Amino acid sequence: MNPKALYKISYGMYVVCSRKGEKINGQIANTVFQITSEPATIAVSINKQNFTHECITASRVFTVSVLSTEAPMEFIGNFGFKCGKEFDKFKSCKFRAGKTGVPIVTDYALACIEAEVVGAFDVGTHTIFTGNIIDAEILGDGTPMTYDYYHKVKKGFAPKSAPTYIKEQKAEAVPAPKSEERKMDKYVCKVCGYVYDPAKGDPDGGIAPGTPFEKIPDGWVCPVCGAAKSEFEKMA
Ligand code: FE
Numbered sequence: 001m002n003p004k005a006l007y008k009i010s011y012g013m014y015v016v017c018s019r020k021g022e023k024i025n026g027q028i029a030n031t032v033f034q035i036t037s038e039p040a041t042i043a044v045s046i047n048k049q050n051f052t053h054e055c056i057t058a059s060r061v062f063t064v065s066v067l068s069t070e071a072p073m074e075f076i077g078n079f080g081f082k083c084g085k086e087f088d089k090f091k092s093c094k095f096r097a098g099k100t101g102v103p104i105v106t107d108y109a110l111a112c113i114e115a116e117v118v119g120a121f122d123v124g125t126h127t128i129f130t131g132n133i134i135d136a137e138i139l140g141d142g143t144p145m146t147y148d149y150y151h152k153v154k155k156g157f158a159p160k161s162a163p164t165y166i167k168e169q170k171a172e173a174v175p176a177p178k179s180e181e182r183k184m185d186k187y188v189c190k191v192c193g194y195v196y197d198p199a200k201g202d203p204d205g206g207i208a209p210g211t212p213f214e215k216i217p218d219g220w221v222c223p224v225c226g227a228a229k230s231e232f233e234k235m236a
Helices: 003-008 051-059 073-080 147-152
Strands: 014-020 023-029 032-037 040-047 061-067 095-097 103-105 109-123 126-138 187-189 232-234
Touching: 014 040, 014 051, 014 103, 023 040, 023 051, 023 073, 023 103, 040 051, 040 061, 040 109, 051 061, 051 126, 061 103, 061 126, 103 109
Parallel strands: none
Antiparallel strands: 014 023, 014 061, 032 040, 040 126, 061 109, 095 103, 109 126, 187 232
16 A cells, blocks of 8 residues: 555645633644535544544534635644643634634634534544534635645644644664764744754654754654754744
8 A cells, every 4th residue: 555645635724623611722624525515514534632522522513714825834833733721722813703602713714614513423533523514704815725735835744643644754863973063952843842952862753862953954854743844943
């Protein structure tokens, strides 16, 4: 089997939001699709480990914001690589409440859809929720971001919780440089907040402890979110 064949399937990029009591949450999803027109029904596949799953299961409602190609990696990382249980994903973006009280993210959104759950299909790691569309609106002009665009132009990666995640091969091991060459500045990933500590390196990614950030090969990616090395910045 060639897993890369699966890369040829097209998807979009969406923020899916829901709530559980007073707590609201949103996450990036690529598997959102309309399944019938009468009644207008959409489906979304959500990882059971995600807080959004807990929210949709509790409230039986969700919203979908269709993202534009203008959405920056920081915005995607905020919703895609952080857990809403511990982190307020909404403090840095514009949103409003939908008819059901579930937030609708309006930043970088071309359209929004609100749905009430009518079915839930257990598919192992994920649940496919189907929802009757109770409201839908155009929010702006622009080009919807496809998953392909996210990978090829934005250089984005899928988190391990994504339905379409495919394990990447590890980079070849790089030996630690001699001590006199070492710089020990820490660097932070702007997408997910992961901190590269040169003292620890990234042994799983083939980077030996003691490797300064500057000496990491350009093909290395963030071990948490898969963002490129260029998405890192030096910590103050
Ligand atoms: Fe990251």
